[in-house]
Amino acid sequence: MEKGGAWRDDGSFAMNREVAPPETVEVALGSRSYHVKIGTGLLEATGPLAREHGLGRRCAVVTDAHVGPLYAGPVLDSLRQAGFEPTLVTVPAGEASKAMSVAEEVCDAMIAAGLDRKGWVVALGGGVVGDLAGFVAAIYYRGVPFVQIPTTVVAQVDSAVGGKTGVNARKGKNLIGAFHQPRLVLADVATLQSLPPREWNEGFAEIIKHAVIRDRSLLDTLHGKDLQHEPARVAAIIRRNVAIKAAIVSADEHETTGERALLNFGHTIGHGIENAAGYGELLHGEAISLGLIAACRLSMRKAGLSPEENERVLQALAAFSLPLRLPESIGTCDIMDALKKDKKFSEGAIRFVLTPCLGEAFVSADVTVEEIREAVEALR
Amino acid sequence: MEKGGAWRDDGSFAMNREVAPPETVEVALGSRSYHVKIGTGLLEATGPLAREHGLGRRCAVVTDAHVGPLYAGPVLDSLRQAGFEPTLVTVPAGEASKAMSVAEEVCDAMIAAGLDRKGWVVALGGGVVGDLAGFVAAIYYRGVPFVQIPTTVVAQVDSAVGGKTGVNARKGKNLIGAFHQPRLVLADVATLQSLPPREWNEGFAEIIKHAVIRDRSLLDTLHGKDLQHEPARVAAIIRRNVAIKAAIVSADEHETTGERALLNFGHTIGHGIENAAGYGELLHGEAISLGLIAACRLSMRKAGLSPEENERVLQALAAFSLPLRLPESIGTCDIMDALKKDKKFSEGAIRFVLTPCLGEAFVSADVTVEEIREAVEALR
Numbered sequence A, B: 001m002e003k004g005g006a007w008r009d010d011g012s013f014a015m016n017r018e019v020a021p022p023e024t025v026e027v028a029l030g031s032r033s034y035h036v037k038i039g040t041g042l043l044e045a046t047g048p049l050a051r052e053h054g055l056g057r058r059c060a061v062v063t064d065a066h067v068g069p070l071y072a073g074p075v076l077d078s079l080r081q082a083g084f085e086p087t088l089v090t091v092p093a094g095e096a097s098k099a100m101s102v103a104e105e106v107c108d109a110m111i112a113a114g115l116d117r118k119g120w121v122v123a124l125g126g127g128v129v130g131d132l133a134g135f136v137a138a139i140y141y142r143g144v145p146f147v148q149i150p151t152t153v154v155a156q157v158d159s160a161v162g163g164k165t166g167v168n169a170r171k172g173k174n175l176i177g178a179f180h181q182p183r184l185v186l187a188d189v190a191t192l193q194s195l196p197p198r199e200w201n202e203g204f205a206e207i208i209k210h211a212v213i214r215d216r217s218l219l220d221t222l223h224g225k226d227l228q229h230e231p232a233r234v235a236a237i238i239r240r241n242v243a244i245k246a247a248i249v250s251a252d253e254h255e256t257t258g259e260r261a262l263l264n265f266g267h268t269i270g271h272g273i274e275n276a277a278g279y280g281e282l283l284h285g286e287a288i289s290l291g292l293i294a295a296c297r298l299s300m301r302k303a304g305l306s307p308e309e310n311e312r313v314l315q316a317l318a319a320f321s322l323p324l325r326l327p328e329s330i331g332t333c334d335i336m337d338a339l340k341k342d343k344k345f346s347e348g349a350i351r352f353v354l355t356p357c358l359g360e361a362f363v364s365a366d367v368t369v370e371e372i373r374e375a376v377e378a379l380r
Helices: A043-052 A067-081 A100-112 A127-139 A153-159 A189-194 A197-214 A216-221 A231-251 A260-264 A267-277 A284-303 A307-319 A332-340 A369-377 B043-052 B067-081 B100-112 B127-139 B153-159 B189-194 B197-214 B216-221 B231-251 B260-264 B267-277 B284-303 B307-319 B332-340 B369-377
Strands: A023-027 A034-039 A058-064 A085-091 A120-125 A146-150 A164-169 A172-179 A184-188 A352-354 A362-364 B023-027 B034-039 B058-064 B085-091 B120-125 B146-150 B164-169 B172-179 B184-188 B352-354 B362-364
Touching: A023 A231, A034 A231, A043 A067, A043 A146, A043 A184, A058 A067, A058 A100, A058 A127, A067 A085, A067 A120, A067 A189, A085 A100, A100 A127, A100 A164, A100 B100, A100 B164, A100 B172, A120 A127, A127 A146, A127 A153, A127 A164, A127 A172, A127 B172, A146 A153, A153 A189, A153 A197, A153 A231, A164 B100, A172 A267, A172 B100, A172 B127, A184 A189, A189 A231, A197 A216, A197 A231, A197 A260, A197 A284, A197 A307, A216 A231, A231 A260, A260 A267, A260 A352, A260 A362, A267 A284, A267 A332, A267 A352, A267 A369, A284 A307, A284 A352, A284 A362, A284 A369, A332 A369, B023 B231, B034 B231, B043 B067, B043 B146, B043 B184, B058 B067, B058 B100, B058 B127, B067 B085, B067 B120, B067 B189, B085 B100, B100 B127, B100 B164, B120 B127, B127 B146, B127 B153, B127 B164, B127 B172, B146 B153, B153 B189, B153 B197, B153 B231, B172 B267, B184 B189, B189 B231, B197 B216, B197 B231, B197 B260, B197 B284, B197 B307, B216 B231, B216 B307, B231 B260, B260 B267, B260 B352, B260 B362, B267 B284, B267 B332, B267 B352, B267 B369, B284 B307, B284 B352, B284 B362, B284 B369, B332 B369
Parallel strands: A034 A184, A058 A085, A058 A120, A120 A146, A146 A184, B034 B184, B058 B085, B058 B120, B120 B146, B146 B184
Antiparallel strands: A023 A034, A164 A172, A352 A362, B023 B034, B164 B172, B352 B362
């Protein structure tokens, strides 16, 4: 493979060194505004960029056991060369690290490293690390700055932008957390080359969701077998998605006006499936793929989405090998039970996001539990 | 005892039923402004007042094993009569409940009770319950409303007002938390009658601190053997203190301009003593009493505080049986070590609050570690 990067037989990773000069998207939130930089070479620029933002001397680089060995080195080097004193804090990889007990352990490590109220946090990794480390930044000394360095597609286009941080309660995903905006987001697309195929593909469920609710032409850009190893093209796709997310977050930071709720398209049923499957059975994006299909089906029935546009979404999901059928092992009743515990079921009422045509979406109060059940059944 | 309330031999409590009609102090914070109501009969008014504030149907009343049996009854009754569905969550009494693990347990109980993002929290108790329950409100569903019902002097004049919430890290007090303002504070002074003498007295350390930094004439009101059982007089004192705290918080919500730092008068050394003593040896207010004495001594040396005014502070502390001498069991080195871990030692620099004359205070960068050590030694 001449152009693309690849894993070598010895377990090391050969990266395509094509350069994508960083471009910037602003998340406009008044005094909490910040920049998302997208491109290659950003890991190595962490120190100088942190310096520009006037951050304190000591920081914690929070990462997980998968990402740390690959990417912590250049981040730590860059920080040290810029005069910072970083401490590496590594948590186990996986959803189980999104827990209060792990948040407390990270705080303990930061105290031991001498971080005080001028300390700050780098979240280096995927959605779990970003949510956890962002939450730690929100509660350490009642809030310290943090920098997101997302290393998965999902994190770059979605979870690292917008300030939602948190951990899971023992009885419910994402029920404990805080709104805490980062000071800066560095989406280094070179890091995406090392993602295993399933983790690469799952990120496109969120990208396809963005296309459905805001930008149908985005679907035209999602093709090519070697896309993962073409940093310039990947950067362009990530940038469009960050711009969509940034505009929605700017309009509705705390999910109060309904705008931000549009991002839940496909997620009501998707989360129900993810919960019912038990974490780990399906990746988040794989469950969301099924949620998107169900939401499109309901949109045909309730909002006039055309069968042709519905088919277009299915094809986009299929192009990234995302699941189109619900595994038999996941029961409909389990999904419906899980769904009823979802945060989005506000005091019992269902607010369900529908799309009348690709590129538009709205929140409907007109979808019944029975209709949701039918849409789930239709996934079989 | 005809006028005052008292504990009966059977363990029940006979309260002086003197009425102090509630008065209101506003904490002005723009969209986060709220009222502190001070007087008698407020426990019984919780439901109608919550209704006025448009709070959701389900709430959690978080209290501890000491306060719950005394005061949860009227609060729950009032809430139910106003159409709310309260769930009582009782934590063990004492500082050990200010922990991440307990915060998670309270969240679990709220999930089990079906509270969603429209749920809210009542903090019924002293500083520990207020800090813990406020923190839970800050992080549950990324933030839900809460109502403070403080039942100690310290909580009514200090910790329930201003939005500082949090728990202790395993290696440091108050290092984990959030700024989260309550929607409403109900300071029912009738509850203060049941405080044991030490807990009643310790609250006056914070009151004397307020007098020193903002209102010297407040010292003239702090007398009378039966004060604890004279609700109208107590309410007047609490109200003046809440007004002082509210003005400072309004000027500097997040402790960024230096104004709010004035509230740390006596607390740098006081916290060092509290930490070195081991929690429970000295009550918070007792440690602060010693901190106030040391800060006044340093103020004489560094800021021109007169010996007469210094003496006046000592007499006020003595009138509430607060400690004037450091117990021999607490070592100076332990105090200095603890002090260096204090949040207020920002990146190694000491910002110490001094008073040049009663009623005024300022933050000084001019106090050395050696001078602090001498002031601690002088407490022996």
